[in-house]
Amino acid sequence: MSMDEIREECGVFGIYSHPEAASLSYFGLHALQHRGQEGAGIAVADGCTIRCHKGRGLLTDAFQPGDLKNLPGCNAIGHVRYGTNGGDEIENVQPMVARAAIGSIAVVHNGQIVNAPELREKLENHGSIFRGTSDSEIILHMIQRRKGPLLDKIREACSLLDGAFSFLLLTEKNLYAIRDKNGLRPLSLGKLGESWCLSSETCAFEAVGASFIRDIEPGEIVKISHKGVESCYYAEIRRHRLCAMEYVYFSRPDSDLEGQNVHSVRKKTGMLLAEKDSGRLDADMVVGVPDSSLSAAMGYSEKSGLPYEMGLIKNRYVGRTFIEPTQKLRDTGVKMKLSANSTVVKGKRLILLDDSIVRGTTSRHIIRLLRDAGAKEVHLRIASPAFRYPCFYGVDMSTRQELISSSMDTEALCSFLGADSLRFLEVDDLKKAYGGHGFCFACFDGNYVTQIYSYLEKLK
Amino acid sequence: MSMDEIREECGVFGIYSHPEAASLSYFGLHALQHRGQEGAGIAVADGCTIRCHKGRGLLTDAFQPGDLKNLPGCNAIGHVRYGTNGGDEIENVQPMVARAAIGSIAVVHNGQIVNAPELREKLENHGSIFRGTSDSEIILHMIQRRKGPLLDKIREACSLLDGAFSFLLLTEKNLYAIRDKNGLRPLSLGKLGESWCLSSETCAFEAVGASFIRDIEPGEIVKISHKGVESCYYAEIRRHRLCAMEYVYFSRPDSDLEGQNVHSVRKKTGMLLAEKDSGRLDADMVVGVPDSSLSAAMGYSEKSGLPYEMGLIKNRYVGRTFIEPTQKLRDTGVKMKLSANSTVVKGKRLILLDDSIVRGTTSRHIIRLLRDAGAKEVHLRIASPAFRYPCFYGVDMSTRQELISSSMDTEALCSFLGADSLRFLEVDDLKKAYGGHGFCFACFDGNYVTQIYSYLEKLK
Amino acid sequence: MSMDEIREECGVFGIYSHPEAASLSYFGLHALQHRGQEGAGIAVADGCTIRCHKGRGLLTDAFQPGDLKNLPGCNAIGHVRYGTNGGDEIENVQPMVARAAIGSIAVVHNGQIVNAPELREKLENHGSIFRGTSDSEIILHMIQRRKGPLLDKIREACSLLDGAFSFLLLTEKNLYAIRDKNGLRPLSLGKLGESWCLSSETCAFEAVGASFIRDIEPGEIVKISHKGVESCYYAEIRRHRLCAMEYVYFSRPDSDLEGQNVHSVRKKTGMLLAEKDSGRLDADMVVGVPDSSLSAAMGYSEKSGLPYEMGLIKNRYVGRTFIEPTQKLRDTGVKMKLSANSTVVKGKRLILLDDSIVRGTTSRHIIRLLRDAGAKEVHLRIASPAFRYPCFYGVDMSTRQELISSSMDTEALCSFLGADSLRFLEVDDLKKAYGGHGFCFACFDGNYVTQIYSYLEKLK
């Protein structure tokens, strides 16, 4: 819940060799809609031409019945977009298509290129012009600038990109999938009959009836053509450093990342929090902030034996064009997104599970909501460690000032939030819960997995 | 989940004496949006005139920014509408306004008048004309036909109406709230500073910052004017027979009906189901069908000690104008609303909680979904008794043929659904869970609380 | 041009026995769109049921592709609506449908019932309720209140209606066309193969490929059924008193009214004006205010021998949702609807033809426009006599105060408008131009062709 307004994640989906490529992209993107609601688009190649349709807002805003029929072809890539940075928004909506005499390329990408400003400056100095502010445009330029076969161009270009990214490239005939060498952003390969799928999250495979094959490896380039799937690497040094936020907040509970189910991992974090509290805390019930913190709350309840209750209700009908309450009405108690279930929480001692704390304002608001509804005690438990360091890999919190945990210790924060007690998950417990491969915990421990380049200056 | 396509509930909201009556109605209706997504409208009185705005679809479709500004005045009523019966739909969208030289009346209503066909025929014989097919129009005619002061006209008219209904009447100066004499449909009174609120469900009070005062009584007419709240009754015999479906499916978990919290009641039904299974059933986890069956699943888990897991995920972005998958795509596995969380359910024995079974098609689909995802066993538990009798009070299932439980016993149904076992809640357990006042259980036991009139013929 | 904001005309179209009744109604209404841009609707009967679709705005706003497919059936009536009186607009959009057990009726009507307030009061006293403020609703009530066969009910009801009206009634099987006994509003019968058409103006026949048969007579009821066309009269005394405004402004130039072509009649008025000026006025060119005054300008030019020039240009792209210039921008010279053709008029002496003067504000604005563009002289010629008396038959100018000619003589008006000279067409010349049957010239001479009832009071 807390991350709602600061994230900048996207979702990509691709399909190769299916007669209904546009429709399946649509339904695949639909399962990824939680990764971006600011724009959506699909590009389809029919062997000769790339056609593209895109628009602002949800998939249902961007596509009208009939639009899919104008996208014939068997290979497709699609995108759902988060974030509204940039002035002329429509220029930044993906897929982005470069049209050239020797052939066109469409690209969709998820993540952030850390050395984008440096690369862009260099490109501009050599005469490249940019129509938007998106990293996708840089990728296109980096590739098109090189010479030789496309695969070589991609390999060479990628070796110069630093950051967290997954992207799909569509040509008139082939489809390419690339993941950054630290594996910060997820990307998986699936199969649907004789067709191949690619998706930011595996939940989209389930949605289109495809089965999961494997994750794209860090630093890998997968090329899908009529010869099938071929693979190569563009980087020597490759590591598994999946962004921890994918588990904490971004992904859907029914997705598997690096072989682990998101819901199950989140549940484990709740259990670990319960273990720490064991024998030290008397409470009546466990309440999760919907929707991202419900799994952790289930875990806490299961481990602690305390009842799991629906103490907070999220209104499902909050859309983009909603008429918002004025500040005046908000002050008198009008609320739109979240309600407390008063009868349930009244007079009760609550363990409240939330996924994370960024600025602290949302958590404070929720605790206030529960107290107004009569909750006797609110013990806040956060299913991730304290955010102390800014992220440069796809979360819009570039300056340290906004992170309340970088300026307040837990005690001060607990008092600021109005909670009776506050506990974060320890980084060690997080590692225990996540298990498996390594992760990027930079926002918790400041150990960035790439160089930071000019971003560092913004921090000062 | 199962009732999604057969229900015909609505939501009403009213406010008296608030400078932002239209806005508050909007936000109140927003909290009632789950009760109706087919149309929405608000009528506002400013002491002299009644103005009305309404449209098809969700509140966000029906109202554009600016529409609320065209509705000045301190008293208002609003409506969200379920159901698409009737040819010329816009004529049936509420509020409905009767404009007359001696004064105008606006009405919003929730429920069904059982003797509507008889009343309508009589009215038509006396020269009344109807523009739509809605019961609200009958209410307006019944009232306007009488003579004398409005309160007398309402009282006289209501005494002739039989059925399940709550309605609000707005005149240029006053607001009236009426509930049927069996209390089949809910209606509650709240207070917001010096203003009065009325709502089908108490969750709307929380949403606008109002506090719950009391339920409107069966057979009661509440008049709100500059003199405050006055009350009288239009029926001698009055009973508490709240529709059981309000607990089972219709209402939001954070609403209180007849003094009991909906989530808590649902949780109890899950516990009672767990008690019956106790010692007889080995399983690995409890899964609820989102959203209406989650509370029951929590209850079952808590009582049985089995882990509560997120085995099914509901896509939040299914809107009205969605591009649906073709049957062909659906056959190949494309799904939009509900996904199984494969990794979680694979190889596991599941207790699956659902709120009800109507036609059986949805339950069958869900069980199939879970089996395809690898579930080893699926034991279906229904948090209500078997539907055997048609409802005439606001649920669109007028003929017995559609109710699968009226033609199949539990064993046959279990096999039809593809479940490993099936258990309904017993009516006696339901009574235990619901406690308090009496209820209408007609759909389970056939004991209708009113006459059925011409509807009976439809059954044959 | 001058009448743009005060008129309240509508257009009706009907078709009997055509497999594409809804589509043809759509295209017929499209040709009548100039008669009303505030709402549009079509009702279609398929022998059993009447279905209706309607909406606000232009036909293109009210109907989306696909809407026509939902209107199966061979008989249809449609309506385009002018005027925005009434608070809850959608209730007043036509067709209006009365749904009753014994059969439904849809009605569309054009014009005004002068004794509507009296009839409405009587109906309300007998328990009728009204949802809108439209006269159509009164017609429905008047008919449904009576007993006996429908034709008798219509005949009896019509004999009580006084005013200017044409209306079409659609039942499940038949179609009725009725015209008021003074023939104030036009209504014509056409034939398209084996099908029958009805239209407010004959231009719609041309648009759908039908041929004109005859006008419906004043006081006539035409019934179209499987037996063909039958006719009867509901009034003893019947007269031809077509509203002069139909020629002056309302109708399309390619329509024929009472056997005469509108363009040709308008051209004659211009010629008669030229005759009066003959030998008395030196000028360089003739300019017409687009579009309604162009025919008169052509006539003036032809008779006088002065060149006809395009001195004013109308912007074709002024739509409903247009962003209007602020008053501040308007003051600095921003204009949207009408531009002067500066190079053409600069230094020239103009004869400016306009169809009428109501409030005088438009004419004044146009003359100012031409002077700013450099016109040396502007001699205003009006192709109708001075409006001195309010109209109660379908023009929204109920009070005498608004009619500038009722308080200013020609000389004063000329000076107010800033013209060099001003001449109206004399009533006698108008009669000469119009020829044929009689007309209603009440707005010019105060001789109302019906009683005026309660409207008289509004004048005081």
Added chain:
Amino acid sequence: MSMDEIREECGVFGIYSHPEAASLSYFGLHALQHRGQEGAGIAVADGCTIRCHKGRGLLTDAFQPGDLKNLPGCNAIGHVRYGTNGGDEIENVQPMVARAAIGSIAVVHNGQIVNAPELREKLENHGSIFRGTSDSEIILHMIQRRKGPLLDKIREACSLLDGAFSFLLLTEKNLYAIRDKNGLRPLSLGKLGESWCLSSETCAFEAVGASFIRDIEPGEIVKISHKGVESCYYAEIRRHRLCAMEYVYFSRPDSDLEGQNVHSVRKKTGMLLAEKDSGRLDADMVVGVPDSSLSAAMGYSEKSGLPYEMGLIKNRYVGRTFIEPTQKLRDTGVKMKLSANSTVVKGKRLILLDDSIVRGTTSRHIIRLLRDAGAKEVHLRIASPAFRYPCFYGVDMSTRQELISSSMDTEALCSFLGADSLRFLEVDDLKKAYGGHGFCFACFDGNYVTQIYSYLEKLK
């Protein structure tokens, strides 16, 4: 009328130093809407940043109330776009903005760069990537590729462009206006108080209250900055070769091009046609095809003394989203755009004026329409010479095959069209009517004013 579906003109508007730059651009573009209905956009600079809003369709589709408020700043350029070439349409809608660290540039342009394919190939070879298919993108690349001060870059880039173009460039602080060295496309400078305006046609000056100052000269670059208006030339050889089609069809009658009023020039062409017929042709009336041929019809009527009549009526309500009649309905006589005024033309001998003949299908349809309405004779007179050569400067008729006059002589064409006689304006008469500066008559005489490059190949 005939050119409706083959033209590819656009309109540009710019304003410098006005507090309401966005609004005035909107109203200026509104007056240019006839030059393009496929897309519209405005870019505004506030000294630091360029903001841009654009969309598909009419100005009223592309801009919603409120959009203008998001465009603060005193300098602006805007565009209305004709033509739907290119797959991913939104990429081609203008203004196009290049965003670079050293400063952004927005461009709008009207016309066609004849050596675009050659330039594009060269740019691609040097690593430039293109997102759309529009010439504007080439302009941006050509400029950004060079080094030095912007004015030098523009001058150098323009010297390499060959074709028909006018464009406006907006930087954070300044505004540039450029016209091709043959002056094929019009562009004029106006003044509004202390602000400067630029427009494709002078009618937009009238619309915003500005006054005409002068035309931008062929080969001129005008720079507007806080120092005022500065001018220089980028080409040694400069000629006045305005496209004849601007007079024939493209421009609004109230615009002045190269010092002459469009309506007046068109009228002269009608007079010259009448002179040729003088004494050789008996007819009853003159009819013009609305709207572009009305001026010529007036001229013919004036010279010949034959009455000018409204024999054809254009429906004003044909919008973009209109439901079109099916072919079947069209065959039975349903028509949407143009109606014959039957009563007027029946039994009459008509001189029919049209602006041009391209494929011949429209003219044939209109003559058929008139004959069906009873016209006895139809003598077609075309206010321009026969199109025999394809245009490469902004009219979409790249291949000779489509031009019916390149394969049929006048006699054969007359018979194909079903006319009683047919006469084109001679090129010499055209020169007489147009007078003044030279013109490009390439479509009539094949004398192209520039090289044709790779376009020539398309002709074979």
